[in-house]
Amino acid sequence: MKRPRFCTLVFSALLAFTLVSCQKNTPEADAGVESVSAPPPSVTPTGEGFLSRELFDHPPLQARPMGLWTWMNGYVDHNQITYELEQMKEKGMRGAIIWDIGALIDPDKIIPSGPEFLGPESLVSIHHAMDEAERLGLELGLIAASSWNSGGTWITEKHGSRALLSSETKVQGPSQFSEVLPLPQKATNVVEDIAVYAIPDRGDQTVVSNEEMLDLTDQLGPDGRLNWQVPEGKWRVLRFVWHGTGEHLNCPSPKSSGLVIDHLSREATDTHINHILDALLQGRKDYGPLKLLMLDSYEVRAANDWTPDFIEHFKAHYGYDPKPWLPVLAGVQVGSEEKSARFLHDYHKQVSDLMIEGHYGRASELVNKRGLKILSQAGHGGYARVDPLKALGASDLPMGEFWNHRKNWVTKEAASAAHIYGKTLVNSESFTGWQHWQDGPAGYKRILDVALCAGLNQVNFHTFAHQPKGAGLPGYAYHAGEHFNVNNTWWPVAGPMLEDMSRSCHLLQQGRFVADVAAYYGDNAPNLVPAKRIAPTVKPRWSDDHCLHCGKKLPVDLRSLAFGYDYDFVNEEVILTRMSVQDGKLVLPDGMSYRLLVLPDRKTISLAALQRIAELVEAGATVVGTKPERSNSLKG
Structure with missing residues (x-):
């Protein structure tokens, strides 16, 4: 079966679904080259065949949106937890990721203080949510801190x-x-x-x-x-x-302040992750509907x-x-x-490698042994110190982010990591911002379409605030995010919007991404995959030779790439350990292929990468870009 050289996305209005096909111009079409064969239906992610009608009509759970379920100040109501989960089920969500977090902007102290995160009372509430989610056939996750950095009350100065x-x-x-x-x-x-x-x-x-x-x-x-x-x-x-x-956690719930861990230390990660996993299992035979731990963006102070x-x-x-x-x-x-x-x-590359091996990769190892997965926002959305592609690749589920009416877009980074490391799902913190209640389904659709085209195929609403009894209307709200929850005036009719998101994500989880160019962004750390686009409602702050998200210079300039062609960014690890040449194409073990490798716009390169690229050229690969002149390392 030939793989059609087009992408099919489902974009719809709130109550009507329209299937839109966008013909993709390709180097193969221009040159009369035969397209690459698609995998047989038996190896598609769902195993149900390419574009099954049944799964299109009823998207599977992994295609459905989740929400970052903020338990503000750790204060919750068990009856409301049950109600909110039932509503998620009714409207077609996959479930939620529990996020014990402080109320950063609550000058009048409206939101009461709840118990310490993962303390006895907190665990009763988490276990209640797990029991109810299991009853309803939903999935849960848990952010691995009462914050967005890793740490907690259980972390001592040693770690x-x-x-x-x-x-x-x-x-x-x-x-x-x-x-x-x-x-x-x-x-x-x-x-x-x-x-x-x-x-x-x-x-x-x-x-x-x-x-x-x-x-x-x-x-x-x-x-x-x-x-x-x-x-x-x-x-x-x-x-x-x-x-x-x-350094202590940012924005913990009032009784959950604790030290941030040493993210370069395998021992510190072991202490942190094992404490969480052991606590969650107290009094239970297994984790049930809890499928993942989430590592939020790295925002430790510069040092x-x-x-x-x-x-x-x-x-x-x-x-x-x-x-x-x-x-x-x-x-x-x-x-x-x-x-x-x-x-x-x-020095910076060693920091990156220690953080990836000792934190992101190690956390995945630890949770995998317990049957869970790590969802990781390891890219350059925070104060990253890492090679983001390598860090995202070391995690089970790479996660990006896109903001509403803001410049903060790093979805292409997570998508590239998924493609080059053989992962199907591209998750994203979705619709973050400070629009509060100003937007609804129409506004969401507009920016989600942009994110889907950047590679997103799994939505995670930022945020879905828990509304305990007495919260009133419009209720408690996390300071940054689209306040998507049961208190929305349009919540009763949110189902079709969620179904549309699910169908779009299901389609994009099938088959394999078609890219023409592999853009090598070098082996330096920190690094970045520039945003392909940002929210269409904001004017870019920087010129197009800079990342529209962070303002740094483009590591690889792809502005001359004609409309209709697409690309992934690749890193040194992938070039050294996963990339080979077949019939003139650069190929990866999981089936991705590229016509061209583009080098970074700098005159330095690692010796290992240069030697491997020379081997790829000898094997028939096409490589373009700035000619390297010297090593970037003191390594002999």
């Missing part, structure tokens, strides 16, 4: 977030120096020394050679006192420490991220000691500007 800090002391030589070096101003009581270096003080000149730096680490006592015979000249003494940041065994991991991966290069993180250029940039590349 809290860490950062690298430095202090500076100026010394004149020749002299004998014996003083306690000051700790960095932000250092907490959880501090461990890493290194001490002295560099020549030449005023505004910040470049020093490796030979000029003096390693004084062995001369620092356990009390922080440095005993040093100072050579001739002026010196800057830099003391590097890691410390526990003491030089650290973990106690960072140096050991770095040495093992890059083959050199990072300590002599730490002054670069304090604003000093070591060796040269280029060498310093290479170290920064290695």
Whole structure:
């Protein structure tokens, strides 16, 4: 069977459904090249054949929308939990993701305080929701914190977030120096020394050679006192420490404030995820309708991220000691500007790899052992430190986001991750914003169509606020989001809208995405897949050579790609471990294929990626882009 070179989407008004086919121009059509064969019906995601009429009329559960079910301040009403789940079922939703969260904007303290998240009383409510969802045949998820960062009341300083800090002391030589070096101003009581270096003080000149730096680490006592015979000249003494940041969760429910975890630490992730899983299973034989844990966007404060065994991991991966290069993180250029940039590349990539392996990938391993999945918003929607494609690929279910009447769109990123890592579902935090009650089905349809065309195939309303008895009308509302819930004036007629969303998502979950170009965005971290489009109701803040979501320069410029062609972004890991060439096409193990590989718009590249790309070219691949000139790493 030949795969038709078009995409079929279902777009409808509230009560009428219209099937729209959009013919797709392709390089194959232009060149007279035969299209790629589609997989047989038996291997489609549903296993029911391509575009089954039965499933079109009655979309399966995985195609139906969910909602981020905000339990504001942790305060809930069991009868209302039952009612809301029954209404979700009646209107055609898949279920909801429980989100214990604080009321960020509630100046009059209208919303009462509920119990501590995952405490005994909280678990009774969660278990009630699980029982009712199971009775109704719905699915549930749970955000893995009373916040959007991982952490909780059960996290101690041992597993809290860490950062690298430095202090500076100026010394004149020749002299004998014996003083306690000051700790960095932000250092907490959880501090461990890493290194001490002295560099020549030449005023505004910040470049020093490796030979000029003096390693004084062995001369620092356990009390922080440095005993040093100072050579001739002026010196800057830099003391590097890691410390526990003491950063707490953003916006927890009132009794649920706790430390943010060390996201670079496998041990911290084990402690965090296992605590949640063990708590949820108390008094129960299994997790029943609870199918997933959600890791929300990473929004930990900017810092030089650290973990106690960072140096050991770095040495093992890059083959050199990072300590002599730490002054670069304090604003000093070591060796040269280029060498310093290479170290920064290695440092940030190591942070990314530790976070992906120790948090996103590890969390998936832990929940998979219990029969659950991780839904992860690991892209560049928050304050990402990672290679987002690799982080999303390490999670079971990649999740993006798109906002109503806002620029915040990262759906194409999640879609690319799903395609290149062999995943069917592309979830998204949907309709976030500050429109409050201004929009309804017509407005939702307009922006959802854009998100569907960017690759979304599973909707998650942001938000579906729980409405305990006494909430009144329009009821409790999370500060950011379309307030889609049982209190909407049009809720009684919401069913057709949800059916339409379900049908569109079901169709897009079938078959395989057709892309013409694989755009390699490099191996640096953090990185980004730029938004293809943003909400059509807002004017872009930046020119089209920048990401319309975040304003950063495009890692790969695809603006010359003609209308009708499409693409995925790919990363180094996929090129090294999943990409090969067949009949001149770049192919992936799960069936994705591309006519062209486009290189990032920079002159640096990792040696491993360059060697693999050369092999792909030798095998018949077509590669275009800026010619690399040098390595981006200090790795030998």
